[in-house]
């Protein structure tokens with residue numbers, strides 16, 4: 001067998017100079033909130049590493065995540081993700097179909113057993129034996145059960161595989177759950193799991209995780225939801241360039257008023273930035289063009305669990321999730337009725353007490369004296 | 372067509388000034404002093420700071436334009452300019468759509484990305500050799 | 507349960523339950539009071555009850571002369587936390603958005619950093635009055651569980667709000683959920699505890715003056 005190709009070889013073959021790669025590492029470092037000075041060391045380490053084998057499985061999903069990852073064609077800066085990894089199986093991108101595709105997966109898994117990173121997008125339905133999503137006649141959960149034991153680590157790509165996402169949203173007709181839930185329930189083997197949530201997730205977050213794995217040999221530190229802290233450590237609100245306006249109480253009231261034109265805070269228009277942990281405000285989208293808030297729309301909170309069930313995207317965060325008037329109306333009616341009942345009962349009691357009351361007479365006192 | 376061709380420009384209205392550039396200038400001063408004393412400067416990642424378009428303009432105005440202006444073409448353009456403050460560089464990495472993906476202030480003799488890496492030099496040597504080969 | 511789930515519950519069913527208990531409870535107490543009424547006063551009126559009532563409603567809300575000297579801590583602490591509580595509750599931008607969503611009314615907010623300071627001062631005042639209650643033998647003797655419950659119910663929304671604002675203790679989402687829940691607890695406890703004075707203070711102050719006013723006495 002020949003020497004495994006290093007990332008440096010791959011880059012050289014594709015005509016990517018070290019300057020280009022240094023630039024890539026500089027952008028990665030910037031995203032991972034590492035001091036800019038580490039870029040050079042990172043570039044050095046990575047060029048000597050071998051590419052990470054990746055098997056990518058898609059379940060109940062919309063392909064938006066894959067779209068987000070593969071949107072750019074190489075060799076571009078964002079496209080370099082595909083140089084960091086060797087994507088050994090991805091159904092949608094695979095030329096083969098049918099039995100050949102199934103075989104390709106089995107082969108890829110066998111060849112890289114114990115070493116590959118399993119990327120999963122989409123939620124996994126459990127209701128009715130998982131029949132709501134099947135590939136080649138096998139349920140998602142079956143496929144996952146088979147793949148996970150051979151993986152070195154699992155990356156849940158997108159909010160669906162991280163937290164259940166849209167399939168999981170109320171009333172969750174297919175009983176969809178996340179990869180993490182499956183591990184918690186013991187339905188699949190426990191492996192190191194990284195949730196890269198977002199609907200879709202930011203592609204460079206995945207490059208960042210892979211780069212971290214390749215340079216340091218470890219997985220990045222995770223937050224309480226299993227998300228890499230370097231990208232999900234701050235809320236959108238913490239890093240939002242409109243934040244000073246929030247603090248000064250300057251809010252856009254509609255999408256086309258003076259405040260909106262001046263770039264004031266979108267909190268009143270439903271921005272969920274304060275409760276959303278993600279890197280959009282720094283990593284940005286579409287190759288760094290902007291992010292939703294910069295384009296004048298509030299954050300939807302797409303990287304948080306159950307964001308679909310958090311009420312209207314356009315209702316401000318403090319607003320109740322559902323209208324209260326019906327409940328309040330009923331409460332007033334009940335309160336008035338109950339108050340009347342309690343009050344009348346009190347009146348009745350008072351009257352009874354008054355009736356039972358007999359006046360004290362001299363005779364009473366007299367009799368009391370006699371022992 | 373790239374996103375650049377879309378005729379939407381972010382206007383830096385004075386009302387969107389956030390006024391956070393003074394601390395950056397102070398940090399640059401500290402780094403520059405360190406470069407002179409120890410030979411080691413440092414860099415500031417501008418994208419990690421919440422700056423509005425107006426702030427960027429204010430920062431550029433405060434630093435001014437210096438003697439060096441270089442363009443690197445590697446996976447999209449990278450613009451390297453020395454500011455009017457010697458030793459303080461602006462390095463802007465763009466993707467091939469022309470959009471800035473990283474924006475740094477580097478305080479150093481010359482930014483790392485301007486230098487030729489040994490690996491690239493080897494590639495160059497190999498190229499030159501083939502060209503010199505009697506053919 | 508995740509922070510988001512907790513927040514979703516607090517902003518949804520939790521809020522509904524709390525609001526229903528609050529409205530039903532307050533309605534019962536008011537209607538009961540109103541139905542039981544006062545025993546009729548057959549004496550000839552020597553002055554206007556209403557005038558006296560309105561006057562004391564106002565005058566009894568002003569500092570009592572000499573109170574500052576007699577019990578400076580209770581006096582200052584009491585005023586500071588009552589006023590601070592209401593300023594933070596009514597003039598913090600997100601709260602106004604909540605109230606607007608519930609009532610349809612809105613008004614201008616105060617800057618967040620000002621609310622921050624006022625909130626902190628209110629927290630300090632509440633802690634001070636608690637310490638005083640615990641260390642002063644008479645106050646301690648007079649305190650019942652209900653008093654401590656009422657104190658905690660007032661204190662928690664301020665504390666969790668402060669924590670959430672400064673991203674302390676736990677992540678913002680969870681803290682925000684706890685903040686909303688603590689407010690809901692306060693709503694539920696108002697009709698059940700002496701916190702009912704939020705509303706009845708006006709009634710009793712009015713009566714104090716009205717009774718005297720009818721007798722032609724100014725108080």
Ligand code: SF4
Nearest residue numbers: 237240265266271273
């Ligand atoms: S726009 Fe959203 S994220 Fe930005 S400051 Fe306002 S509320 Fe926070």
